[in-house]
Amino acid sequence: MNRTISIVTPVHEAAVEFLPAAFTSLQAQELPHGWEWEWLIQVDGGNETDVPADIRADPCVKVGGNRRGGPGVARTLAWGRSHGELVKVLDADDILPKGALGRDIETLEENPSVGWTVCRVLDLMPDGTLQHYTLGDPEPGPLIRGELYAYWASTHRPMVHPASLCIRETLLAEIGGWMALPASEDTALLMALDVMADGWFIGEAGLHYRKHPGQTTAHPDHRGGAEWEARMGAIRKHADALALRHSSA
Numbered sequence: 001m002n003r004t005i006s007i008v009t010p011v012h013e014a015a016v017e018f019l020p021a022a023f024t025s026l027q028a029q030e031l032p033h034g035w036e037w038e039w040l041i042q043v044d045g046g047n048e049t050d051v052p053a054d055i056r057a058d059p060c061v062k063v064g065g066n067r068r069g070g071p072g073v074a075r076t077l078a079w080g081r082s083h084g085e086l087v088k089v090l091d092a093d094d095i096l097p098k099g100a101l102g103r104d105i106e107t108l109e110e111n112p113s114v115g116w117t118v119c120r121v122l123d124l125m126p127d128g129t130l131q132h133y134t135l136g137d138p139e140p141g142p143l144i145r146g147e148l149y150a151y152w153a154s155t156h157r158p159m160v161h162p163a164s165l166c167i168r169e170t171l172l173a174e175i176g177g178w179m180a181l182p183a184s185e186d187t188a189l190l191m192a193l194d195v196m197a198d199g200w201f202i203g204e205a206g207l208h209y210r211k212h213p214g215q216t217t218a219h220p221d222h223r224g225g226a227e228w229e230a231r232m233g234a235i236r237k238h239a240d241a242l243a244l245r246h247s248s249a
Helices: 013-027 071-080 100-110 147-155 169-175 185-196 226-247
Strands: 003-011 035-044 061-066 086-089 116-124 130-133 141-143 166-168 199-210
Touching (some): 086 100, 169 185
Antiparallel strands (some): 086 166, 116 130
């Protein structure tokens, strides 16, 4: 029986147009022997028919819909329908370069004590060019538990890109999925993972992160104001509680 990596993708109306490109990038992935992928698309505030018919027709694709709850809720509902032992994040408007999934799988198979991976990310600009996203990438290799959270706590910016996460499903289940935040739910998950288990930074680019006006990070409340302060407070409380539990385990 094949082993499965589950790709989790929330989508709202502004990003549906980008799904075909994400699908093409998934079809181009070559996985290690004995592995297969499934794609869990969750339409936030819509239904299955919002997804193009040719994508829905693929037996590896499983589409669901829900009343609007935001990206954290949609991600968690998609994960709830998954069957894989690894869970890979893929936003609807992003693209996986060739080899991305294979590197995630091989890293986690070769390092059983590692709970999650992130990787180098390239921003996909509106003109089609690629630019290196970085806040100062760490050296490829292990990320010691608590290292990323310490950086975030002093800057409120993640050192690595949370949109590139691949996670052992058992670890994600312990956390309980994504926090129900209007944004930054991927950062919240990264901080929770970081205080619970060692991670691994993959030096090869494993994500093309599309920049466009309709993305959540373009909203004026994303980087300041009362909502931002509440999001940061929720992320901190969650991570601190998990860190305390795991430091005494």
